[in-house]
Amino acid sequence: MPATPSNVPEPSRTEPALIRNFCIIAHIDHGKSTLADRMLQLTGVVEQRQMRAQYLDRMDIERERGITIKSQAVRMPWAPTSGTDGAVPHVLNMIDTPGHVDFTYEVSRSLAACEGCILLVDAAQGIEAQTLANLYLAMEHDLTIIPVLNKIDLPAAQPEKFASELAHLIGCESTDVLKVSAKTGEGVEDLLDAVVEQVAPPVGVADSPARAMIFDSVYDAYRGVVTYVKVVDGMLGKRERIRMMSTGATHELLEIGANSPEMNPADGLGVGEVGYLITGVKDVRQSKVGDTITQLNHGAEEPLSGYKEPKPMVFSGLYPLDGSDYPELRDALDKLRLNDAALVYEPETSAALGFGFRVGFLGLLHLEVIRERLEREFGLDLIATAPNVIYQVDMEDGATHVVTNPSEFPTGKVDQVHEPVVRSTLIAPSEFVGAIMELCQSRRGSLQGMDYLSEDRVELRYQLPLAEIVFDFFDALKSKTRGYASLDYEPNGEQIADLVKVDILLQGDRVDAFSAIVHKDKAYAYGVRMATKLRELIPRQQFEVPIQAAVGSRIIARETVRAIRKDVLAKCYGGDISRKRKLLEKQKEGKKRMKVVGRVEVPQEAFIAALSSDGGDGKAGDAKAKK
Incomplete structure (x- = not known):
C-alpha cells in the first residue's frame, strides 16, 4: 500500500469550517472518472509514478467497460489559490459516482453524504437524460450545484452553446458555468477553488452524542466489512463501542480513518468528516446502508433519516x-x-x-x-432466462398473486393484471422526434410532455410499461436516432394491462423456460417467433415433433420438426405396389408407437440460442453500457 503523502490532514484534527464534501454527477462517458484522476494528481494524494487512468475504478469490469459501478470516496487536501480564504489548507471529500440509470441508488446515497455537487456535462454532446435525472436528485437533497463543461479541448466542442443551455436549466448566468478539460487538466484548479468558495461547510453539533450515516459498505476478503460513513454530530473514536440504531447490533471499532485514496487510519472522525470504519463483521447485511451509528453508552436517541431500500425491477x-x-x-x-x-x-x-x-x-x-x-x-x-418484471394478478375469486416468473402465472379466471410502469425522459436532436414518438407508441407509451432545451434539442417525457423497456427498447432507440438519443427512467407505479401468458409446448409438454407474459396484441407474434426459432434449433428425431404456442388451452401457432425417415423402399426394385405400401404402413405404425413413448431431446445449445437472442439477454445490456 503506498505511503500517504505528508500533506494529507489527519482526519481527527480538521475543523468543520475547513471541510467540503462534494460529489461528481454526470451522464455516462462525460468524464467523471477522468476528472477525479486529475483532482487526485493536482492535490498530490497520488504520486505521478503510481497514477493510472480511472484510478478510483477498482473492478476489472469497470475499467474494461469504462463505467463506474461502485461509488468511491476519497479525501484530498487543497489550499485555494484565490478567494477570501487565501491559502488556508482545506479538506475536500470527493465521491465519484456511477452515471448509469441502473445504479442511481448508488448516486442518491452519495448525495446524502455531501453539501455540494459538480454537475459535469460533455461540451461536445450537451445535456443528456441522465444529467437531468441526477440534477433533480441533487436539487431534492438541496445541494449547491456547480455547473461544469468538460472536454473543451475536443474539436467538436461547443462550450458557448451548451453553457447557455446549462445556465437556462439551472437558473444561473452562462458565465457562471466553468469550462474544464479533465484530460489535459485545464481549468481543474479553478474548479477546486470554486468548490471551496461555493460549497457550504458541513453543519453539526460537536459536543452532542455521535451520529454517523452509513452511505456505503464493501466486503474485504482480509478485513471483513468496510463501512463508509459521514459523521453528522459528535465524534467517533478508535476502540469505541458503537451501536447500529436500526438493527441494535453492537460492535467495537477496530479501525477508523479516511481514504486518501488508500486507507489512512486515524484516532477518530469528527463533525462533517467522511471516512471508513472496520468492526470485524463478516456480513454486509449487519452494516445496513442508510443506518445511523452512535456510541453504545450515552448514544443518540434519534436516528438520521435514511434512504429507500433499492427494489429489484x-x-x-x-x-x-x-x-x-x-x-x-x-x-x-x-x-x-x-x-x-x-x-x-x-x-x-x-x-x-x-x-x-x-x-x-x-x-x-x-x-x-x-x-x-x-x-x-x-x-x-x-x-x-429472458428478463421479466413483477406482475400482480387479481383473480375473479378475489385471490391475488405476485408473479416474478411466467411459470408462476396462475391458471383460472383472471380478473385483471397490474404491470409496473416507468416515467422516462428521452433527449435527442429535434429531427428525430417523429421516430421516437413512433417507437414509444409501438411500445404502448403515452406522451406526458415535451420541451425544447434549445433550438435543435428536445426533451420528451413518456410513461412506458417497464416490460417494454427491458427487452430491446434501448437498441431500437439508438438505431432510430443514429445513436444521438439518451434515455433515463424511474419507477412510476403500475397500471392495469391486457396481458396473457404464452406457453410453448413440445409434443404437448409445456417447456417452462420458453414461457413469457406478453400483451394480448403481441401474443401471436411471440408465439410464431419462438416456434419458428425452435424448429430451426431442435434436431430432427425419429418421430415428428409438433412445436405449439398456446394461450391457455388455445393454440395460436404451430411448427413441426419433421421425422428422420429411413428409406424402407430402397431394396424394392419392382413387384406389386401393395408390397411397397405394406412396408410404408409398417414404418408409419412404428413411428406412431415411437411418438407415444419417445421423448423430445432438446440440446442445451438450443436453450441458450433461443433465450439469448429472444430476451435481449446480452445485447441490450452491452449497448446500454456503451451509452
Whole structure:
C-alpha cells in the first residue's frame, strides 16, 4: 500500500469550517472518472509514478467497460489559490459516482453524504437524460450545484452553446458555468477553488452524542466489512463501542480513518468528516446502508433519516450449464451480495434447465454486470432466462398473486393484471422526434410532455410499461436516432394491462423456460417467433415433433420438426405396389408407437440460442453500457 503523502490532514484534527464534501454527477462517458484522476494528481494524494487512468475504478469490469459501478470516496487536501480564504489548507471529500440509470441508488446515497455537487456535462454532446435525472436528485437533497463543461479541448466542442443551455436549466448566468478539460487538466484548479468558495461547510453539533450515516459498505476478503460513513454530530473514536440504531447490533471499532485514496487510519472522525470504519463483521447485511451509528453508552436517541431500500425491477433465472456447479453458483451469489446490497435471489427449479436461482436486478446493465462477474471471477458457465418484471394478478375469486416468473402465472379466471410502469425522459436532436414518438407508441407509451432545451434539442417525457423497456427498447432507440438519443427512467407505479401468458409446448409438454407474459396484441407474434426459432434449433428425431404456442388451452401457432425417415423402399426394385405400401404402413405404425413413448431431446445449445437472442439477454445490456 503506498505511503500517504505528508500533506494529507489527519482526519481527527480538521475543523468543520475547513471541510467540503462534494460529489461528481454526470451522464455516462462525460468524464467523471477522468476528472477525479486529475483532482487526485493536482492535490498530490497520488504520486505521478503510481497514477493510472480511472484510478478510483477498482473492478476489472469497470475499467474494461469504462463505467463506474461502485461509488468511491476519497479525501484530498487543497489550499485555494484565490478567494477570501487565501491559502488556508482545506479538506475536500470527493465521491465519484456511477452515471448509469441502473445504479442511481448508488448516486442518491452519495448525495446524502455531501453539501455540494459538480454537475459535469460533455461540451461536445450537451445535456443528456441522465444529467437531468441526477440534477433533480441533487436539487431534492438541496445541494449547491456547480455547473461544469468538460472536454473543451475536443474539436467538436461547443462550450458557448451548451453553457447557455446549462445556465437556462439551472437558473444561473452562462458565465457562471466553468469550462474544464479533465484530460489535459485545464481549468481543474479553478474548479477546486470554486468548490471551496461555493460549497457550504458541513453543519453539526460537536459536543452532542455521535451520529454517523452509513452511505456505503464493501466486503474485504482480509478485513471483513468496510463501512463508509459521514459523521453528522459528535465524534467517533478508535476502540469505541458503537451501536447500529436500526438493527441494535453492537460492535467495537477496530479501525477508523479516511481514504486518501488508500486507507489512512486515524484516532477518530469528527463533525462533517467522511471516512471508513472496520468492526470485524463478516456480513454486509449487519452494516445496513442508510443506518445511523452512535456510541453504545450515552448514544443518540434519534436516528438520521435514511434512504429507500433499492427494489429489484427486473427478474431473470440464472442456471449453471453443468448442473453439478449449482453449489458453486450459490456460494458465488452469496459473495457478490456482500458488495451489492441491491442483489436479491432465491432458489428455483426448471424442468428444462435444472436447479438455479431467480435473481432480482435493478436493470439490464446490472444483470449483465452480475452475470459477467459470476463467469469471470468464479469461472461459472451460465444460462440466463429472458428478463421479466413483477406482475400482480387479481383473480375473479378475489385471490391475488405476485408473479416474478411466467411459470408462476396462475391458471383460472383472471380478473385483471397490474404491470409496473416507468416515467422516462428521452433527449435527442429535434429531427428525430417523429421516430421516437413512433417507437414509444409501438411500445404502448403515452406522451406526458415535451420541451425544447434549445433550438435543435428536445426533451420528451413518456410513461412506458417497464416490460417494454427491458427487452430491446434501448437498441431500437439508438438505431432510430443514429445513436444521438439518451434515455433515463424511474419507477412510476403500475397500471392495469391486457396481458396473457404464452406457453410453448413440445409434443404437448409445456417447456417452462420458453414461457413469457406478453400483451394480448403481441401474443401471436411471440408465439410464431419462438416456434419458428425452435424448429430451426431442435434436431430432427425419429418421430415428428409438433412445436405449439398456446394461450391457455388455445393454440395460436404451430411448427413441426419433421421425422428422420429411413428409406424402407430402397431394396424394392419392382413387384406389386401393395408390397411397397405394406412396408410404408409398417414404418408409419412404428413411428406412431415411437411418438407415444419417445421423448423430445432438446440440446442445451438450443436453450441458450433461443433465450439469448429472444430476451435481449446480452445485447441490450452491452449497448446500454456503451451509452
